[in-house]
Amino acid sequence: MNIAVIKPLHTAIRKDVLACVVTGLVFFALPEIDIWVSKQFYDGGVFYLRENTLVTTIYHIFAKIHFAYLLVFLFALAVLSIVKNEAGAKWRKRLRFLLLVLLLVPGLIVNVGLKDNSFGRPRPVHIEQFGGQAEFTPAFVYxxxxxxxxxxxxxxAAIATFVIAFAWMFGSRRLFLAGLFAGLAVGMVRIFQGGHFLSDVIFSLWVVYFGTLLLAHQYRFSMSCKNEGPIT
Structure with a gap:
């Protein structure tokens, strides 16, 4: 399976930007999509997969996996600080990129900027349609x-999609697709639990995609080739 080479940032009309805008317009025009999808996993007054063993296991893994990433990246950087050859410099650059994406995109932008300080959107489990007291709020509406x-x-979904940072680092389309699949799969787990709407998941992927794209551009990592380029 192949995907189009991601175009330079200065391209006038990018297909990815257009796709994101269209996705936003769909959810803005048809907000009931979110309710309909969540209803498929709600019965008898509960989200019936909420306590499923596999679902809860995935939930707990991805609630903490960022700590594992952080420890591994910092440890690897510390070890590589004593490696003075070109290979060591190359890997330090890669690890700095991964660390920056992790902290800025799933960390700062998603969890601090959007979840805590944006639209104040209640979760499915908290709205009237699913036994809560809050009113349903469409995506992008305060x-x-x-x-x-x-x-x-x-x-x-954001931390699962973080895998796409490795895709840019290695110039691997397969890793890119794996990251998108991971984000969607873990996002569906949260929908099963009543923790998120479909639009929350879809736009989490878009945020991680564009955030990683911008940082990859700064580090001169490209999806179109193996990244053995300038070391900075």
Missing amino acids: SGECAKNCSFVSGH
Whole structure:
């Protein structure tokens, strides 16, 4: 399976930007999509897969996996600090990129900027349609019914999609597709639990995609080739 080579950032009309805008317009025009999808996993007053063993295992793994990433990256950087050859410099550059993406995109942008300080969107489990007390709020509409750790966007989907940073680092389309699949799969787990709407998951992937793209551009990593380029 192949995907189009991602175009330079200065391209006038990028297909990825267009696709993101179209996705946003769909959810803005048809917000009931979110309710319909969540209803497929709600019965008898509960999200019936919420306590499923596999679902809860995936939930707990991706709630903590960022700590594992952080420790591994910092340890590897410390070890490589004593390696003075070109290979050591190359890997230090790669690890700095991964660390920056991890901290800025799933960390700062998603979990601090969007979930805690944006639309205040209540989660599915908290709205009237699913036994809660809050009103449903469409994507991109300010609610204020949630003060912190809100529904838009999904932190779990974001950290799962973080795999695409490795795709840019190695110039691997397969890793890119694996990252998108991981983000969607973990995002679906959160939908099963009533923790997020479909739009929360989809736009979590878009945020990680564009955030990683911008940082990859700064590090001169490209999806179109193996990244053995300038070491800085």
